[in-house]
Amino acid sequence: MTITKRVTFIAKDDEKSIAKMKExxxxxxxxxKAEKGVIFYEIFQYADNPRKFxxxxxxxxxxxxxxxxxxxxxxxxxxSYEPYCEHKYTDNLEVLG
Numbered sequence: 001m002t003i004t005k006r007v008t009f010i011a012k013d014d015e016k017s018i019a020k021m022k023e024x025x026x027x028x029x030x031x032x033k034a035e036k037g038v039i040f041y042e043i044f045q046y047a048d049n050p051r052k053f054x055x056x057x058x059x060x061x062x063x064x065x066x067x068x069x070x071x072x073x074x075x076x077x078x079x080s081y082e083p084y085c086e087h088k089y090t091d092n093l094e095v096l097g
Contacts, residue, residue, distance in 0.1 A: 002039065003065050004095060007055040010087040017084040018050055024077050024084070025053055031073040032057070037064020051086075 011021040025043045032041040039058040046052040059065040068074055081088075 001061060002058060002095065003062060004040075004058040004093040005055070006091045006093060007057070008087075008089050008091075009053040009055075009081070009085050011051045011053070011084055012086045013051060017086075020084040021053060021081065024081050025055065028055075028073055028077055031071065032068060035064070035068055035071065037061065037067060 009021060009025070011017045022045060029041065029043055032038060037060040039060060041057045042055070044054045044056070046054070057068075059068065
């Protein structure tokens with residue numbers, strides 16, 4: 001079963017936090033797109049609110065998502081983002097049609 005998520009991050013309200021979140025999240029894109037089972041993986045920064053980022057990702061199945069979560073680049077992001085992030089939430093999406 002396909003797994004699709006939208007993860008929203010709100011950086012803390014200072015230039016260092018915004019820059020660091022952008023750096024950490026940007027570093028996830030290329031290696032994540034190369035992973036087995038990835039269907040779509042992009043990270044966006046809101047043009048009208050530079051503190052806000054959104055990751056939109058879709059995986060073939062739970063095993064593919066588990067592989068992503070076990071990757072080295074995910075470990076770097078996971079261990080580094082919290083000091084720069086004010087709020088994070090995830091929406092699990094269901095494709096209709």
